[in-house]
Amino acid sequence: MNNQDFDLGTVKHFFEHDYHDRGMMKWQGFYLSDHTAALNQRNQQLNEIYVPRPQQSLAVITEVLADAYQRQQPVTIQLKTVDQNNRHWPDITTLIHGYNANDIVVDADRFIPLPEVRNVST
Incomplete structure (x- = not known):
């Protein structure tokens, strides 16, 4: 396509009236793999039960x-x-x-x- 196929008025109208940017909503479900790994490790630590060993002198x-x-x-x-x-x-x-x-x-x-x-x- 070349620039002659676009009507700038139509494009301007689309972005002003039809297109709705969701902003940060589109990033809410986006986690880095390092972040999810850290969250999983933290949850595992919280759920792990540490058995008390005998009291030593x-x-x-x-x-x-x-x-x-x-x-x-x-x-x-x-x-x-x-x-x-x-x-x-x-x-x-x-x-x-x-x-x-x-x-x-x-x-x-x-x-x-x-x-x-x-x-x-x-």
């Missing part, structure tokens, strides 16, 4: 943590903390970067108080 917890710190092995930590539905939070699997008398350092800026630890395993 402070001596056992500190022994396992000290051994893992010395060997630079990752540990799996279950906290005593529960959510509003009385379900345990997901376990934390991490390297131990340091510790003191009251806390474990699991990241450069994240401390876990020893009294909050329910169970530790390597």
Whole structure:
């Protein structure tokens, strides 16, 4: 087609009176695959039930943590903390970067108080 086949008056009338742009409505159902994958993973985490492991003594917890710190092995930590539905939070699997008398350092800026630890395993 060439420009001579179009009547600009007809085109102008179409866009002013007949064509209705839905704006953002046409994008509402459009999700990126990364976004849907993140949503699915988050829903799975929310629906997963973490079974409470046995409460370990402070001596056992500190022994396992000290051994893992010395060997630079990752540990799996279950906290005593529960959510509003009385379900345990997901376990934390991490390297131990340091510790003191009251806390474990699991990241450069994240401390876990020893009294909050329910169970530790390597």
